[in-house]
Amino acid sequence: MLAGPYQAGIEALRDGSPEAALPLLTEALEDPDRGSLARLNLGLALQALGRLAEAVPHLEAAMEALPDLAEPAFRLGSIAGLRGDAAGAAQLLRRALACDPGHVPALAALAALEEEAGDRMEARRLLVAARQHDPAEPELELALARLDLTEGAAEAALEGAARVLTLRPAHAAAARLFAEAALAARGPEAALAELAARAAADPFAAGWPLATARLHELALQPEAALAELRVAAMLAPEQPEVQAALGHALAGAERTAEAEAVLRAAIAGRPSDLDLRNRLATVLWRANRPAAMEAVLAAAIADFGPHPTLLQNRALALNALGEQEAALAAAEAALPGGGVAALVNRIAVLPYHPVAGTAAGLRAAAKAIEAALPPVPALVTRRRPEGGRLRVGLLSGGLGQHPVGWLTLAGLEALPETEFELAAYSLKPRSDPLAARFRARCALWREVGALEDAAIAAQIAADGVDILIEMGGYGEGGRPFVLRHRPAPVQVKWVGAQFGTLGLAECNGMLTDDRETPPGHEVFYTERLLRLPDGYVCALAPPYAPPVGPLPALAAGAVTFGCFNKPATIVKASGDRYDVPYAC
Template sequence: MEAEPRGPALHRGREPRPPMGEASGRADPGSAARSPWRAGLAALAGGAPEAALPLLRRAMEAGEGGGLAPLNLGLALMQLGRLDDAVPALEAAMRAMPAHAEPPFRLGTIAGLRGDPAAAEALLRAALARDPGHVPALAALAALEEEAGCIEAAGAIIDRARAIDPAEPELDVTAARLALRREDPTAAIAAAGAVLARRPAHAGAARLFARAWHRRDGAEAALEAVARRATADPLTAGWALAAAELQAMGGNPAAALAELRTAAMLAPEAAEIRAALGLALADAGRGAEAEPLLREAIAARPTDLGLRNRLATVLWARHRPCAMLAVLEEAIRAFGPQPILLMNRALALNVLGEQQAALEAAEVAAAHRGGGAEAAMTRMAVLPYHPERGHAAALLAAGREAASRLGPAAAPPARPRDPDRRLRIGLLSGGLGRHPVGWLTLAGLEALPEAGFELAAYSLKRREDEMSARFRARCALWREVGHRDDAAIAAQMAEDGIDILLDLGGYGDGGRPGLVQRRPAPVQVKWVGMQNASMGLDGLDWMLTDARETPPGFERFYAERLLRLPDGYVCYTPPPGAPPVAPLPALARGHVTFGCFNNLAKVTPRVLAAWARILAALPEARLVLLTHVLGEAAARERVQERLAAHGLPEARVTLAGGVPHGALLATYADIDIALDPFPYTGGLTVCEALWMGVPVVTLAGDSFCARHALSHLGNVGLPDWVAESEADYVALALARAHDLPGLAALRAGLRARVAASPLTDAPRFGQALAAALRHAWRDWCARPTGP
């Protein structure tokens, strides 16, 4: 379970204007042919900035156009999204035209887009010193004040700009947004409505109109108000956009998507609506449909960082990390090393197995002045995979650093301190279905005694499958809360009377550590879902674990108290309909085939070195790597280079992309021995390999994630498949590969062994989980006051 990429960055910027100069858009064909300056202006005015570039450069070399030539060159580069390249041209224009406001305004816009508000403010004020009535500079300065939290100052600047240019709709949009932040929804409705009267397809105004009406009169009244307007004016796209916003706010993504499709049909030429539709499709997990719309939107609005970042997250969801990196690296060249881009670059590099580069990107983001808690959380998401630095002590320190940026935990809510009453257990997760969280928790939760425990689910990601249906059936309360912020979810949990919260997300996979710090329940426990180390949060009381994951003495690695179960810390649900265990393939082939079906983030250089030693000692052996990322051709090429660098022979290593779950299980028929990666070992992959009759060679470390396989193998009675060093790992793999009769016998009985073990014994696990949760509750009840 990897961390998910960080969501869209929101950056407001004005798109470059048409070319500046007296010849703007008026050059006749003959003069354009004779003059690079006029030809460049004509190309720029005609919407061909790429064609304008060489012409404007030639004009600068010839001295044509004066300072307007580098200014328009800068505008052309901005239109292409090449912000870094635009800066020298705009600086040249600023020197050449000391009284002209446009060069410093454009430079200030770029500084703001590149995450330098101090430089942006200085340049914008320089523009206003040259032209106090420069409305775009005033609007940009107001946006900076707003982002700094100075709402009244921003409002005063916008009022000044509106007095100069009362017809500019973007000023009214900003005024509506500011009114909403001042808790004046009536003023926001008026300002946004004024924009929609002039520009019926303005997406930003429609969203603000919907939010303001919702804020003032509530969800039902807001929908009715929008519906009345749509009935009266059915061809106005803005009302469909407003309805889409209200449906999304209400947690109805399908209805929101339908409204956006209506808006797109009503205004097919509106790039902003198509962008909104692309974003909604992305949020709905329909990346194949979202990608072309987002690329089109980026071409129309190249200075929108949020669109580029959202495209990157779509490519992530489609298991195309190399394509994701290309988008991010182009954005970094344009916008500079902004934290949101570096965080997602770290995740893309990590999933390709480039742990060192991933950690470096995450640490640069964490050190950036704008990185904040999100950057520290991203660092915590990639650090466990690092071959040298992903040890337990370092992970605890990183968790505490992330926690410090989130702020101290809130006081717990009051609950009746009855140690024996029925408890309401909250489940916070985006994986309540066919997901590793589901496979490793569902059976145990179903077996939790209902007389003592009621379950309430807070689902961060809607899932519709047979496992999610089982979760719903077991839960007395089910809430879809992924669209709500931490404060709203925490308030809902407190209102629902949650006694014990089980966090099933951690620092990745859509987790909400900020919500945990709000402490919506008096007792809070970490379990599964990026459970790779201590989270370092003072809002977490316990880590659900077992004696193999955290033997005595490991307490020093955890900020949480260790709540040990007597067997393993998970209960595996074997997949129904799994194919039968096949005979040992080595008996027919005459050679051993090793396999690793883990994500590449776990495949470190030290793992590759160990595998190379194993294959070198077994000249006929083969290795199969299967994971979703390897379905991307560029990723396969990149991984193949790493394999070759470590001496792994290309002809003996198969790289395969992801397949449906049933086909993945069937592929184990071709595998004799699974080679577990390290230091982040397999969790669900180990359980699945064992169920399919394939034993796993693993190496145990000191972090929680370095001991997953150790726990599962010990739980099924195979502790002798666990190595204590890399040399032992290689020796163990070779010894097992040389004992084909032993492998065949083990394989034949392994599924029955797993089925009879505590790993899949749901009633046994349910009783153990009940005892552990009751212990944690009684511990809290015994405290006279406080958490």
């Protein structure tokens, strides 16, 4: 006897083929006896494929038609959690548990929400209750081990993570927890030695190189971590979570082509992972492919809803495409729940907007950032002693072949070494010829990009910097909040996303000129404007630049204007006509 469409759809789901199940379950929706169950399983199939926006209405209809069944409410609760709606997720999970108090996935999901909210006692109670129903489930063991580590019981966490890895040797989350627990319990050298011994005893288990990679990450050794992740991926090529870990590491190393391929493979196996989709979008951004980035983010927003991180990155993509209206709308949609990051994102796209991007608007946006920041104590209150060279700190990710480098190096090289000593705090490693010249001019060079703001500030203060020059602002990779810790007695802004005020009380001045900030514009800046007489930048022509040719206007009889710039600065006016009212 041939199976009907409902039974065939269920079999496809059991075989791990949700795509094949879709047409069968759709056909079974008309079944008078099992139509509601078909709708539930259709929602499950769509959820498994990461098509959350399509899954939700089917699951909602199933929850209404099958009010005594826990599964629809649980599935909707898990989707709400993915979309960042913790309150809605908790309500749906409790509804599922009201139908079935022993529903283990709902208990575990609710425990995760309670842990995230800071109620570890309630999280542990829920996990213990779940284990009573399913004592052999490794995910429950792992969740309890994570709580142990949070509460300082590193040895218990270590044992729990090890038991999970025994059952699932390629479990990435268990491997990371094992590494963190080993580090807490035994220190870095002993932890590495233990992992080496375990890997030697079980050389085909991907968990041990995964755990070793985590130790290297914590030690700020990204290349060593990447090497271990490659080994793990070779040992477990079929595991999406291993591919995900490798993809994240490749993205962090800016190996964009390889990262894109690995991330797409990981997303195919884990389509409901928001972080993977967002990471792919950032890789496409690095590859200067804003249209592809925007398409990935639009699809992710359709599934995960208006998640602030997705909206912020979409604002950047739309801005790069010259769609300033849509970019600012996306940035402002991210403000509820987006915190300081969303405020910084808004100010990053605001200057490109032809109406809202005014000096007054930028000042208001900058002050909104400052108002949202918690207070921090000042590290340095000293005054510089008389005599001796001034130690000038440079805080930037562009100390090389980058617009910041091209616009500052000539001026810095011209400073007399008998009076000025330069200390570089590089936020991004660079090894190009321009970077070599920066290194040659600087008496002190520190790579600090992996450190938190407070740690960078502490290092600057310890080095005795007299004047700190911030050269990143609210642009990509900038770290202006280091200034808030007051690591130097005098702190100044120069170049690097210098489209307006930082709005930070700890920034004393801004190097500028009377064309960049004409007289009368002081009201739009919280910094003292330090106007240089002949221009605020020192543009350096690259050695490969062609010689200056004759003026074309002499032959044409008219001046021809050109703009060699990015699409974000081109404002769409009407129809297919574009205008460039300002350059950024």
